[in-house]
Amino acid sequence: MVRFLMVVSLLLSSCLPAWSQQGGRDNSPVSFIRDVAPIFKENCFGCHGAKNPKGKLDMTKIEALRKGGTKDDPIVPGKPDESHLVDVLKASDASRMPPRETGDALPAAKIAVIERWISQGAKIDSELTPSTDIVKELRRRWTPPAPLEKYSYPVQMTALAFSPDGKSLVASGHHELTIWDTESGKLTGRLKTRSRRAMALTFLPDGMLVAGGGRPGEEGDVSVYNLKAAPAKTIDGVAWFDGVSDAKVLVRRLLETDDEVQCLALSTDGKSLAAGGCDRMIHLWDLSPGIAGAKLLQSIENHADWVFGVAFSADGKRLASASRDKTAKLWDITAKESLLTFPDHQNPVFGVALKSDGKLGYSAGEDRQIRSWTITTDQGAKQAKTMAGHNGPILKLIQHSKNPWLITASADNSVRLWNADTAAVMKTMAGHTDHVLSIAVSPEGSTLASGSYNGEIRLWKIPDGTAIRDFSGSPGQQLASTTTPAPKK
Numbered sequence: 001m002v003r004f005l006m007v008v009s010l011l012l013s014s015c016l017p018a019w020s021q022q023g024g025r026d027n028s029p030v031s032f033i034r035d036v037a038p039i040f041k042e043n044c045f046g047c048h049g050a051k052n053p054k055g056k057l058d059m060t061k062i063e064a065l066r067k068g069g070t071k072d073d074p075i076v077p078g079k080p081d082e083s084h085l086v087d088v089l090k091a092s093d094a095s096r097m098p099p100r101e102t103g104d105a106l107p108a109a110k111i112a113v114i115e116r117w118i119s120q121g122a123k124i125d126s127e128l129t130p131s132t133d134i135v136k137e138l139r140r141r142w143t144p145p146a147p148l149e150k151y152s153y154p155v156q157m158t159a160l161a162f163s164p165d166g167k168s169l170v171a172s173g174h175h176e177l178t179i180w181d182t183e184s185g186k187l188t189g190r191l192k193t194r195s196r197r198a199m200a201l202t203f204l205p206d207g208m209l210v211a212g213g214g215r216p217g218e219e220g221d222v223s224v225y226n227l228k229a230a231p232a233k234t235i236d237g238v239a240w241f242d243g244v245s246d247a248k249v250l251v252r253r254l255l256e257t258d259d260e261v262q263c264l265a266l267s268t269d270g271k272s273l274a275a276g277g278c279d280r281m282i283h284l285w286d287l288s289p290g291i292a293g294a295k296l297l298q299s300i301e302n303h304a305d306w307v308f309g310v311a312f313s314a315d316g317k318r319l320a321s322a323s324r325d326k327t328a329k330l331w332d333i334t335a336k337e338s339l340l341t342f343p344d345h346q347n348p349v350f351g352v353a354l355k356s357d358g359k360l361g362y363s364a365g366e367d368r369q370i371r372s373w374t375i376t377t378d379q380g381a382k383q384a385k386t387m388a389g390h391n392g393p394i395l396k397l398i399q400h401s402k403n404p405w406l407i408t409a410s411a412d413n414s415v416r417l418w419n420a421d422t423a424a425v426m427k428t429m430a431g432h433t434d435h436v437l438s439i440a441v442s443p444e445g446s447t448l449a450s451g452s453y454n455g456e457i458r459l460w461k462i463p464d465g466t467a468i469r470d471f472s473g474s475p476g477q478q479l480a481s482t483t484t485p486a487p488k489k
């Protein structure tokens with residue numbers, strides 16, 4: 001055995017290039033954007049981004065990195081040993097980057113890549129310029145994976161929407177939207193998306209589907225899809241749409257942003273669209289020219305943290321919002337100003353709604369209650385009533401389109417229907433076996449769909465609350481137990 005190893009090592013040493021025998025160093029060419037930029041993005045951009053960078057060092061553009069921060073250019077091309085950037089990566093004292101209190105040092109292999117890049121001249125790839133936004137460039141180069149034929153685990157049901165004819169239900173999948181027949185619970189369509197998941201879905205009056213979502217911490221988008229376009233293929237009755245590169249399916253990308261979009265709202269007249277998300281912004285579009293001509297009207301920065309919910313007033317002139325900053329707020333769209341803030345939740349607020357007469361707002365969240373508040377712009381928001389009953393955070397709050405009903409989805413695994421006028425619970429719909437993340441009401445108003453963390457979709461009759469049917473929202477997965485029999489054909 002020992003002799004065999006000796007032979008192998010002799011063979012190896014005679015085959016390897018000279019530099020390798022001397023220093024044991026790999027010197028294959030390093031591409032900045034392919035090899036180095038992802039390391040910077042993952043480990044450094046959190047503190048050395050374009051906004052308020054630590055040590056005044058913005059690493060998101062080569063020209064900014066090479067300008068240095070409070071110190072000079074941290075890179076000496078060709079000389080990793082003289083580069084401050086390498087010093088801080090290898091330091092064992094308080095100067096180490098990333099700072100010791102926030103985690104481990106970079107693995108030696110990653111430091112070696114950065115050193116090699118510097119020793120090869122710290123060059124950037126020919127298609128880049130020193131002013132290229134590295135975050136955007138990495139995003140541009142990222143391509144989504146193809147959806148799996150069959151899921152090996154259930155996907156969280158983060159968003160649901162009924163089609164305008166009520167016959168289909170669209171659900172969030174893994175890098176796709178899945179389309180289900182509401183009568184049979186069968187999968188009928190799959191639409192590949194760049195977004196890893198949809199957090200909000202809404203159909204426009206003309207039948208186009210708007211999806212808001214993204215990849216947490218990476219990117220967010222609001223995209224418009226045409227489900228009436230020709231599918232790329234149809235296999236076993238399932239139509240496959242390409243919402244990534246087929247321009248007839250992906251009709252428009254209304255928004256591309258740096259973090260996930262969490263919520264969407266469409267005004268009653270269908271002419272205004274609002275989206276909120278983890279970039280703390282609310283974006284507002286005028287859809288009256290049609291989707292091709294839709295225009296971004298306002299980008300509202302009114303919350304100090306993620307925006308989880310948005311809702312228009314019936315007249316479309318005001319917009320309510322719910323945020324992780326523990327407040328619900330009301331925005332005057334015409335005057336472009338904040339009208340009031342409702343602070344009483346003292347916990348993250350996940351959903352918001354406005355009464356049709358415009359006199360009351362409703363919000364709900366981590367504190368397990370719906371709170372209603374009077375809208376008097378001279379006195380701010382005053383709490384009117386609380387609606388308690390859920391035994392866990394309320395993760396979604398929506399308003400019924402035709403009746404004065406509120407519908408909530410909770411981490412207590414239930415869905416509740418409330419009479420907003422009397423503040424009483426009308427029905428508790430139990431049956432989900434995990435947190436309920438999403439709810440949607442059919443266009444005619446009598447069917448409710450709910451989706452859970454463990455991938456179940458359940459359909460209910462409202463207002464009586466009887467279970468209609470349930471099925472897994474993940475292609476190829478079955479529910480462990482079903483409470484309602486599949487319809488007989």
Ligand code: HEC
Pocket residue numbers: 040043044045046047048054055056057068069070071072074084085088097098099102106
């Ligand atoms: C958790 C936040 C954090 C992370 C992550 C972080 N840094 Fe820093 N960095 C700082 C702070 C704070 C300073 C300023 C320290 C000082 O001035 O004493 C700094 C300063 C620096 C400086 C000196 C800048 C100057 O001109 O003063 C360099 C170089 C640097 N960091 C490189 C990196 C690299 C490379 C990474 C990723 C591998 C990284 N940092 C990750 C917080 C961070």
